[in-house]
Amino acid sequence: MSLDGHARTRGLSRFLPSRADYSGLRQSWRTDVLAGITVGIVALPLALAFGVSSGVGAEAGLITAIVAGLVAAVMGGSHVQVSGPTGAMVVVLAPVVAVHGTGSVALVSLLAGLLVCALGISGLGRAVAFIPWPVVEGFTLGIAAIIFLQQVPLATGTAGIPGHNTLLAAIEAASGAAAPTVLLTLALVAGVAVVMVLVQKLFRALPASLIAVLLTTAAAEVLRLDVPRIGALPHSLAAPSVPAVDVASLGSLAMPAVAIACLAAIESLLSARVAAGLAGPDGTPSGAYSPDRELTGQGLASIAAGLFGGMPATGAIARTAVNVRSGAKTRLSAVVHAAVLLGIVYLAAGLVSRIPLAALGGVLMVTAVRMVSRRTVAAILRSTHSDAAVFVLTAIITVAFDLIVAIQIGLAAAAFFTLRKFASLSAVEREEISGPAIDGDEHIAVFRLDGAMFFGAAERVLQEISQVKDIQVAIIRLSQLRMLDATGAHALVEVISALELRGITVLLKGVQPDHLALVTNVGVIRSLRHHKHLFSDLPAAIEHARSHVRRNAASASA
Known part of the structure; x- marks a missing residue:
């Protein structure tokens, strides 16, 4: 028998009765x-x-x-x-x-x-x-x-x-x-x-x-x-037969x-x-x-x-x-x-x-x-407000309507609270430039994205970064970003495009390998002014940002 045949046999065997079914x-x-x-x-x-x-x-x-x-x-x-x-x-x-x-x-x-x-x-x-x-x-x-x-x-x-x-x-x-x-x-x-x-x-x-x-x-x-x-x-059972099929x-x-x-x-x-x-x-x-x-x-x-x-x-x-x-x-x-x-x-x-x-x-x-385990009920009610709400809602819907509706609504409620929790863990923080300050650093903003950048949090992150004023270069750090979906990547495109339209140069730092294909396919890299505005370490990104500020200052004084 071929390897494929052995694999199929092993795969089918997990659906068949075995001696282990009656152990003990x-x-x-x-x-x-x-x-x-x-x-x-x-x-x-x-x-x-x-x-x-x-x-x-x-x-x-x-x-x-x-x-x-x-x-x-x-x-x-x-x-x-x-x-x-x-x-x-x-x-x-x-x-x-x-x-x-x-x-x-x-x-x-x-x-x-x-x-x-x-x-x-x-x-x-x-x-x-x-x-x-x-x-x-x-x-x-x-x-x-x-x-x-x-x-x-x-x-x-x-x-x-x-x-x-x-x-x-x-x-x-x-x-x-x-x-x-x-x-x-x-x-x-x-x-x-x-x-x-x-x-x-x-x-x-x-x-x-x-x-x-x-x-x-x-x-x-x-x-x-x-x-x-x-x-x-009833005193007897009907004999087995194939039911008539009416096309x-x-x-x-x-x-x-x-x-x-x-x-x-x-x-x-x-x-x-x-x-x-x-x-x-x-x-x-x-x-x-x-x-x-x-x-x-x-x-x-x-x-x-x-x-x-x-x-x-x-x-x-x-x-x-x-x-x-x-x-x-x-x-x-x-x-x-x-x-x-x-x-x-x-x-x-x-x-x-x-x-x-x-x-x-x-x-x-x-x-x-x-x-019903009173200990289990008490544990859930004492856990989080969202989990307690899902528990109570599922129980009520099960009694008031039916099982399928209860499962659907329970899953939807659990998904909603989970996404809201993820969104609350997502944050954008403006950081100070490390090391001694030099002239022009006030025109550079460093933003760190934390947690998840997905459809539930992308809009808020977009608004917070887009509201920045009086800067010439924005460095967006992505190394702490644990989750990124297509909506989050598209929001990055919108952030970069909006800042670039205002004359603000955007530099990206720390795109994780797991996210590189996504940000490339969605167009995040294309939205940058130059493909070299993608950095793997922060000091290099800061130095490049300072060079842009010096260049802008020289152009203004000429």
Whole structure:
């Protein structure tokens, strides 16, 4: 095999499963299995609800949780990520279903999955590393708030309103709650919370959420509580098939597929990144992940879900958080989660249908609260005003609008504050000529540019230098300039041209090698009166400036 062939093989191998994916399995398999069972039970009502809310149907949501959850667990880049249908995806899918019908979802899943795979293979998964910490933590806080608010209908025994803003839906659900149902469901939620907290403190090795669900379900059965339950489940899964491709509608589905692919990529990567920092019951974080492999794994998961008649999938932070908090260490837990859901469909649909929805809501409410680190929030709020503002803004936008808008606005705000910080660090200082002064030095001005000369600071630097008066020669020192872009170089051209038009000779000193090509291409060197007005050391530039002053004085006296 050629060197190129070996390189391609090594490059593809990073997207494939390996033995390293299950390192430590001998020590953690018990907690992995228990975590998978817990997540499977928690994921069940969510999968059904998201399928119904999107308009595709409960079965499609369940298929996605099983098929996509299994494929992403094996092929994805995170050891603890749990994938499936999510609330954010429902918001994008609902209009597609309304316009193109339920049959279009499988095709959209295939198209979006192919796009997400392409993003991963192209290496764009690493771009998530450029998302600032305050944006990630603000996103996490917002997601935690959404997860908590999404459980209000379950906690109050009311029916949620699909498509409504999460906060408004929670308020409507709370206002529509009626006794005695709301008292019973709130008691179940409180019971779940108490059991989870006590088990977590007293028996850290046990799956607190699973025990809480089992105990509250048993209590509801013994006391014959009249509360909403999971209800009837589908008893079979559809066989895989390639969805029909309608060339006429393919063009109209392209843009929704792109939007879904972007959402799947961003949500999955952020979920994996958040999960990497979450600590399990033993207090240790879940560890690193491969962003590019995560994208290819999520893309393959959506493709597989589409073939089975499901919907696009993403990494689900709620289920992932439950997985980590339950002690998961390897991919086995996510595989077990998919197996549990599959087993429930065929073996235990009747038993699981008796679980109170309020119990599951309580598990997710406790999980949402635990997702937020008070120490992290306090650290960000105590950092800088700009970082605190980005953190709060991202969290608010996540709750008020949606995840994509929150990420966009958070990144834009972070970029704005960063550029403003860079601009504030940029300065132009007028220096005194070192050494003994001689006649004519008052007609020479030495300016030192510091920091960055880029589009955010160029205009201010231009104004400060252009306002100088009563000089014949201006020396502009560039040796302390750390950053220069095309706008900054163009501003230098304008400064030099403006000064030269006023009869002021401009000398440049200390153009850095990294900037030489830029200032040459933009025309900075051409704007000088003479190509020899470019110097590498200050004494030579000062001596040349003095020669110009002496020459001007001689011309004036002649």
